[in-house]
Amino acid sequence: MRQSRFTEAQIIGMIKEQEAGMPTAEVCRRHGLSPASFYKFKAKYGGMHCTAGYRVAMSRE
Template sequence: MKASKFSDAQNAFIVKRGEEGVPVAEIFREAGISQATYFNWRKEYAGSMSSEMKRLRELEQENARLKKVVADLSLDKEMLQDIVKRKL
């Protein structure tokens, strides 16, 4: 399954714009999404409170931090394995 190019917070923001009265056709065009995508997101994110949005943002930041840690550790491991191979 293809990963979304939008984060959960971005999805909720797009849905919130529709709830604020922005014409739905304009939202489709600006976001570059289909009607089906918008209405699926609306089912999932409709009525998201600001505390939920804040929690989503914090989770996304934590996820990004953890991905960076994994990348750094993977690079360290690869460098150490290369050093061990050169000594043998």
């Protein structure tokens, strides 16, 4: 499986930027990803904190 360009912490940070009020298009433009990828990440990582993302990564290994 292909490895993501972004770490879980970066993805969670992007989601938090969008939830804080930044438009989705602006978040995507700043980080260089498509809106479809952003919403896929949001579905997977939305509502997590950085430590929760770390636990998910550790459970996969």
